[in-house]
Amino acid sequence: xxxxxxxxxxxxxxxxIRLYRECLRRAKYIGHRKHNTELLVDMVRQQFxxxxxxxxxxxxxxxxxxxxxxxxxxxxxxxxxxxxxxFSKSKQPNLLYPK
Numbered sequence: 001x002x003x004x005x006x007x008x009x010x011x012x013x014x015x016x017i018r019l020y021r022e023c024l025r026r027a028k029y030i031g032h033r034k035h036n037t038e039l040l041v042d043m044v045r046q047q048f049x050x051x052x053x054x055x056x057x058x059x060x061x062x063x064x065x066x067x068x069x070x071x072x073x074x075x076x077x078x079x080x081x082x083x084x085x086x087f088s089k090s091k092q093p094n095l096l097y098p099k
Contacts, residue, residue: 020067024044028040028041
């Protein structure tokens, strides 16, 4: 199965630190809007700290894919909110399994 990270810019997807920072930015953005910034930022930090000593490349890739999936889902959600329409299965770009 192809990596979900192909839906993100390579400079973000290939670098765990940049991925972490982008996850923190999104957590702060969502938290500010929902008034629970500290909780969301803490959740992101805990997840990254929990796995910071991981050395298995497959597990690392899965963790990065999970983070990428979260970012992609939020981007799609925000797009739907801005346009006022939902992405249907037929209209939605295939970000999870690109050809």
